[in-house]
Amino acid sequence: MSSRTLVLTALCALPLSASAADTGVDLSFAQSGWRRMFESGGGTQDEKAAAFARTADGGYVIAAELPGGGADGGTGKRIGLFRLDRDGNYVTSGFGDSGKVVKDAWLTSVTDMTVDAQGRIVVVGGTPGQGGVSDFGVVRFDADGSDDASFAGDGGTSFGFDVTGLDTEDAPTSVLVDPDGRIVVAGNVRYSTGEHRFGVVRFDVDGTQDSTFGNVSDGHGGFLGTEDKFANGRDAYASRILHIAGGYYVVAGTSVYSGTDTDFAARILTPSGGPWADFVGSVAFPIDVPGSGGSLFDNLSDAILVDPTTILLVGSASGRFAATRIKAGTENGSSQYTTLTADPTFTGHPAGADCDYCYVGSTTGSSGESAAVRSDGRILLVGDTSSFGVSGAFLDGIEGPAGNTFSHAGLVTRLNPDGTPDSGFGINGSYLIVAPSSGSQSYHTEFKRVRFDGPQPVILGSAVDSLSSVTDFDAVITRLNADQIFADGFESVP
Numbered sequence: 439m440s441s442r443t444l445v446l447t448a449l450c451a452l453p454l455s456a457s458a459a460d461t462g463v464d465l466s467f468a469q470s471g472w473r474r475m476f477e478s479g480g481g482t483q484d485e486k487a488a489a490f491a492r493t494a495d496g497g498y499v500i501a502a503e504l505p506g507g508g509a510d511g512g513t514g515k516r517i518g519l520f521r522l523d524r525d526g527n528y529v530t531s532g533f534g535d536s537g538k539v540v541k542d543a544w545l546t547s548v549t550d551m552t553v554d555a556q557g558r559i560v561v562v563g564g565t566p567g568q569g570g571v572s573d574f575g576v577v578r579f580d581a582d583g584s585d586d587a588s589f590a591g592d593g594g595t596s597f598g599f600d601v602t603g604l605d606t607e608d609a610p611t612s613v614l615v616d617p618d619g620r621i622v623v624a625g626n627v628r629y630s631t632g633e634h635r636f637g638v639v640r641f642d643v644d645g646t647q648d649s650t651f652g653n654v655s656d657g658h659g660g661f662l663g664t665e666d667k668f669a670n671g672r673d674a675y676a677s678r679i680l681h682i683a684g685g686y687y688v689v690a691g692t693s694v695y696s697g698t699d700t701d702f703a704a705r706i707l708t709p710s711g712g713p714w715a716d717f718v719g720s721v722a723f724p725i726d727v728p729g730s731g732g733s734l735f736d737n738l739s740d741a742i743l744v745d746p747t748t749i750l751l752v753g754s755a756s757g758r759f760a761a762t763r764i765k766a767g768t769e770n771g772s773s774q775y776t777t778l779t780a781d782p783t784f785t786g787h788p789a790g791a792d793c794d795y796c797y798v799g800s801t802t803g804s805s806g807e808s809a810a811v812r813s814d815g816r817i818l819l820v821g822d823t824s825s826f827g828v829s830g831a832f833l834d835g836i837e838g839p840a841g842n843t844f845s846h847a848g849l850v851t852r853l854n855p856d857g858t859p860d861s862g863f864g865i866n867g868s869y870l871i872v873a874p875s876s877g878s879q880s881y882h883t884e885f886k887r888v889r890f891d892g893p894q895p896v897i898l899g900s901a902v903d904s905l906s907s908v909t910d911f912d913a914v915i916t917r918l919n920a921d922q923i924f925a926d927g928f929e930s931v932p
Contacts, residue, residue, distance in 0.1 A: 489550045522915070727789070785858065
């Protein structure tokens with residue numbers, strides 16, 4: 439098998455039913471279907487994918503976390519930006535050094551990015567704050583990858599929820615740009631008391647913190663931002679901030695019910711950032727698949743806006759892919775969004791889950807990371823798994839060179855619009871995918887984000903450049919074939 443060939447493996451011993459056009463890598467993308475991105479001259483250092491976004495011309499900007507930044511006395515991280523055209527080739531002119539930008543912005547992590555309507559690139563991550571605690575860091579680049587000096591004076595700013603006498607560790611996880619060009623950043627706030635909340639802050643276009651947004655007083659008649667929990671008395675961890683109809687926001691993440699029982703959760707924020715005071719919808723959407731030791735561990739990784747009021751929640755339930763769909767609604771004829779409820783049309787495939795409207799995969803040892811929704815309503819879930827075999831036996835193609843086995847493979851699952859597995863995709867709706875490495879297949883592949891180019895999935899992740907150990911991660915991107923191929927992938931699917 440070629441070193442650049444996609445390894446697609448059945449998850450159970452049922453016959454393959456997908457068409458040939460729906461089962462492989464698109465060889466016209468990048469180098470035989472894959473692009474491996476790293477810092478030239480970096481040796482065996484790790485470059486791990488953080489996020490990617492489409493550009494106006496149909497291409498991609500990819501953000502990766504690189505080691506060696508100035509933060510934390512040299513243990514920090516640098517931002518790596520990679521600009522590709524639609525077919526996975528580097529945009530060699532007009533963006534950094536032949537399509538690559540490496541920036542030391544004094545960050546301790548690189549966690550998310552987006553591209554605004556002007557093509558400017560916004561990256562968020564942790565940054566050292568006063569007293570040794572972590573703050574939100576926000577960096578903006580012009581469309582050509584250069585520092586945007588119009589943002590906060592030098593291209594970057596930081597923000598912390600610290601109040602007098604009580605420091606907080608603030609870690610951003612998600613960023614969006616709203617229709618007015620304002621940057622909204624969500625993340626996690628940990629008090630020195632050990633309490634965990636979600637935090638949201640909004641910046642104006644010029645990088646100044648928006649003091650009209652939030653519920654935490656700044657002591658000067660304005661607000662620092664929003665801090666809250668999904669449910670009273672329960673620690674909260676934010677994964678994603680979304681902008682929904684009417685200018686409202688939804689924060690999605692994980693709520694701790696007890697030490698071994700966590701749930702998917704979401705909360706509506708008003709257009710001015712305040713948690714809705716008379717919120718009447720559910721805040722927790724438990725999947726509740728019993729795992730090892732009887733725990734009911736649901737961890738939300740991502741949330742996807744399906745339409746202006748419908749949200750897909752994606753993550754893991756006791757080591758299996760999990761998803762559920764919720765809807766924001768109004769009450770008593772009001773135009774204000776005050777409710778979040780489970781979508782009863784998402785019937786899913788519970789597989790032992792204690793929920794009526796969810797999907798839970800059958801492959802254990804798996805981590806669901808993200809999802810995308812195709813124009814025909816079909817859903818693609820991506821992540822990774824350490825479980826490759828059936829009854830302990832490895833299946834075709836998942837045994838490494840000279841008898842070495844893999845650590846992790848990328849896992850891709852496609853669902854019908856109602857949340858049931860799509861039998862026209864792989865085996866029981868799933869494939870295992872292993873990235874190429876030097877001379878063969880990578881020992882460890884993990885997927886982070888997915889988007890659709892028309893009907894074709896484009897998947898971003900990280901894979902080691904090794905055949906036998908978890909070392910030397912690079913960012914990788916691939917595009918899969920689909921059962922309907924268009925010359926211009928922006929056409930809708932019938």
